[in-house]
Amino acid sequence: MIPESNATYLARSAKNAKLDFYGKLEIENLPKSAQTAIDNIVNDKNSLAHGNDVSVTLQDMIQYYADSIIVINKIDDMLL
DSSP, X not given: OOOOOHHHHHHHHSTTOOBOTTSOBXXXXXXXXXXXXXXXXXXXXXXXXXXXXXXXXXXXXHHHHHHHHHHHHHHHHHHO
């Protein structure tokens, strides 16, 4: 089984998550780069929270945010 992305997990948790014609969550149809950016943010956050070293830079985080804003906005729409 392929683990789902953090973006998919967050969207699945939203009560208003919508499925497309093929039964996929709308969030899964967003660019892979956006989902990867969310995964990177969550994984780095978890590493820091558990006391592990991370090699993320401010520039990395700025890029992750720029790449993931489409996912963040989609999840925000689902929650409103």
